[in-house]
Amino acid sequence: MFPVKELKRSALTSLWFAFLTFPIMVVKVDPIERVVSWRWDNMFFIAFGSFVFSILAKVFIIQKERRASKKKQKTISEPLVQRIVREPRFLYPLALACFIFGISFPFLFSTYQTNIMTTALMYVVLGLGLNIVVGVAGLLDLGYVAFYAVGAYSYALLNYNFDMGFWTVLPIGGLLAALLGIILGFPVLRLRGDYLAIVTLGFGEIIRLVLENWNDFSQGPSGIANIPRPSFFGMDMTFAGGITYIYYIILVLVVLTIFVVNRLQNSRLGRAWLALREDEIACEAMGIDKTKTKLIAFSLGAFWAGFVGVIFAAKTTFVNPASFTFLESAIILSIVVLGGMGSIIGVVIGALILILLPEYLRALSEYRMLAFGAILVVMMVFKPGGIISNVRRNYKFKGLSVVEGKNNE
Template sequence: MFKLSEIKKSFVVALWFIFLTFPIMVIKVNTIENAITWRWRNMFMIGIGSFLVSLIWRYLQESQAAGKSPLSLLTGNRLAKRMAKAPLSDRPTKDGVIRESNPMIQRTFYGLLVVAALLFPFVNQYQTTILTTALMYVILGLGLNIAVGLAGLLHLGYVAFYAVGAYTYALLNMHFGIGFWAALPLGGILATVFGIALGIPVLRLRGDYLAIVTLGFGEMTRITLENWDALTHGPSGIAQIPKPGLFGMELTTQQGIMYVYYLAVGLAALTVFATYRLQNSRIGRALMAMREDEIASQAMGINITRTKLTAFALSAFFAGMAGVLFAAKTGFINPQSFTFMESAIILSIVVLGGMGSILGVIIGALILILLPEYLREVGNYRMLLFGASMVVMMIFRPQGIIANVRKIYKIDRGGRN
């Protein structure tokens, strides 16, 4: 159970929380009547709550250091005994991730997911708008996952490619009257060109140095958009960007929202399919080999220059398409839509969901985008709860929500593995 030293430390933490929150949570000044109300109940609630949270936190940290996960503390050894009788291919890893699953269960799950996605717009118009935004971040997260999760290239300026796609559609439509469907591939291709242009000078950089250069590239792009008034209209942005067309049909506001939502679903599904095929392709295996050991992969015959440029190009392509969809959805863009904070959110989606994991990135995007919206009811505390949940997640499950499981290849020699 709990040691006396741990109880003392938790008690000290509770006293500190009471001291820090005392002026805000206990003292209430009524400026109209010039009176002070002492809310002692809040002080006791904060003290007891912080004491219990600190005690549970220390217990979980000790359990993790001893090699026990929080899940195993709740389930005990029952799950382990049950899985010991299962075939080797169905046993979970140390991270709790099953290596192989039943294909029938997977097909059923994805089928139900598709049906739910198709029927969702009929539930609520506001919820549909929020989910459309979340789906755009799914595309962005999966695109960044190619560079960060598969190739191991830390990218902090990913929002620049997002901006290139959005401004490509806005400018082509404003000057040449090009519609959404023609601008969609053009935005992705132009973002790919920018990705290659970024990849060439950073071929020899790794780790923190690569992150600093990509961060600078993202800020350079934003500042250029703000100051090139003749082309981008500067901070004023570009307005009246037309919505996606549907064979020249006139759509109502609700129909337009549903149409953009279905476009986001289709692009997200296309991105999932493309990244899944990439993972299981020769290029994907080269990216993962480069992520593990660049020198060893080069010694095995992998062209590092071409592989890095491929990672930057493919990653930028999906960001460019997401940018075109963003411009079509909002109808207005300006440089403040593409700040460093957007890159940080996209990177957080990849890290929180699990680097290299497609399903993890999808879940991470839905959590990071939808959770702040649904926590609006708690007012000023919503971002505090949001940040605390991320801290807890990164401490007790640093590999992400769904860790990427390494594939095991077996050689069949005369019927023996």
């Protein structure tokens, strides 16, 4: 069943791997004892492991090709998930069930679980925000975490210096981040693709380094502590109560974000973003103001990050620059890519998977980055559009009038 030729190839691959990793995995020099230890057993594990992996990958690829050729013979059938997303009679009850589950979550599970879920939901909003920029408008932004940091620090600093409350700062944080998005956007948005990615990456690092080094302003690496949790009409809350409260705030924000992003995607503006992603020159020739449209996408994405930043500061009651490294940007970007660029449900699922999995697989936490890489590579090979790729809106016409315009999500 499995061709011998492939077995040979896998064997060669594993030998090559064993050879490549020889210097780091086998040879170990102990400079104090002045001895060299040879760990030959490692070599065996690597050879065996890569052999098994390469065979598995090949099996998957063969199966995928078979499925693809079968599909060509039949009519192309939509995948199940896509169909659920398209049909309102499946989608609405499902959304309602999710919402009810979301509301009852703190009563069903422990405070610890609620806390983890809060984090996951924060990443849902971050993912949806970045989705506007990367997924819909096609601007690869690797410095998204900078806007998150701006939100978090605006709550921390405004509270520390001027004693402003959570609810006052929440919109201010969002607006400040959006403003920064516009300021950054002006010089940067003439760039495209890789160049834009590099500049935004640099920008993200600049913000972090400023926060780290400007001691008078942000208290440097030691950060700002004792940030108050949000108040509920001036009532004092227990520790657990506070966590549940923040959970509900973020839950409402998630619902709000999904609503707003969905409406934006199905609007004149959303279409312009999509067109911009597909072909900039054609876009301009069709009368779309490139700069304006890009700036709106950039600042709207930043706005959500600022929102979540404020909530982050309130949740952890402590901020320091270490929370806003490039790794955060990478995680949020992975959420968008893994979930499916431009797809709201995809991003929600992607965020829950990427944030909840490591939490429940604590034992593997050291291999998190490795797992990220592996998951993304596998995704790109087998499902390049993400878990749920974006479904185009369907229009139906009878005569000249619009009968029905189904939303994609």
